[in-house]
Amino acid sequence: MSHQKILILDFGSQVTQLIARRVREAHVFCEVHPCDVTDDWIRAYAKDGNLKGVILSGSHASVYEDTTDKAPAAVFELGVPVLGICYGMQAMAHQLGGKVEGGHMREFGFADVRARGHTALLEGIADFTTPEGHGMLNVWMSHGDKVTEMPPGFKLMASTDSCPVAGMADEARRFYGVQFHPEVTHTRLGAAILQRFVLQICGTRADWVMGDYITEAVEKIRAQVGDEEVILGLSGGVDSSVAAALIHRAIGDQLTCVFVDHGLLRLNEGDMVMDMFVGKLHAKVVRVDAA
Known part of the structure; x- marks a missing residue:
């Protein structure tokens, strides 16, 4: 829309x-x-x-x-x-x-x-x-x-x-x-x-609500990606995590996330990232131990 x-x-x-x-x-x-x-x-x-x-x-x-x-x-x-x-x-x-x-x-x-x-x-x-x-x-x-x-x-x-x-x-x-x-x-x-x-x-139409954003974003991602593969750098922070969740919902296993665990995260935070995206969302995540 x-x-x-x-x-x-x-x-x-x-x-x-x-x-x-x-x-x-x-x-x-x-x-x-x-x-x-x-x-x-x-x-x-x-x-x-x-x-x-x-x-x-x-x-x-x-x-x-x-x-x-x-x-x-x-x-x-x-x-x-x-x-x-x-x-x-x-x-x-x-x-x-x-x-x-x-x-x-x-x-x-x-x-x-x-x-x-x-x-x-x-x-x-x-x-x-x-x-x-x-x-x-x-x-x-x-x-x-x-x-x-x-x-x-x-x-x-x-x-x-x-x-x-x-x-x-x-x-x-x-x-x-x-x-x-x-x-x-x-x-x-x-x-x-x-x-x-x-x-x-401005005369702007009041037709946008946050609740519809996920549906619109998913449809847009599917149309843009088609049958291609997507690689995403996943840090565990808000921006990349939201992007990963949206893209995964849109294209599933066509998405591969790369999580570089550089050793500067909070205690056990790297494991939490993996538990969320692999354990709960069932996304494909390549974890690189770069500590």
């Missing part, structure tokens, strides 16, 4: 995978890829028409440093909505003609953000309303630098006393940026904000 998808570009944030988790909880398929993919890669990724939006993750870096990663320019040329989170917003601002400067004090922890401008991203989303009628959000901040000048075409979407541009939006191009982290549970309505972006602004 072909799914519409969201692309998450990872700039190195510790919580990038949480962005993916929140998107998937909205039953939308997404993939995380490194931020340094090329413009050609971005265009090829979008070529099938299933890419509905892009999210730029946070980072520990500063956008104005020469060695810092930037978002591929093609991201802003695809015509799909883009959401920048923390550093992702700063990268968007910096690359589209705004200004980012180092802050005098790092902001880390809870903050009350005033939603402004009634943008499509934050319209009707608020934790509480002030006596003056201002919608407020309880969010989690983690940043040192901040946007001091928005790019042309952007308007103010959110602010705090210490961060005048805590959110910005160019609704004509459907570009949005937030300085806070909607993916963490500390931002109480963060999931609602991300769902608003992927489901309403």
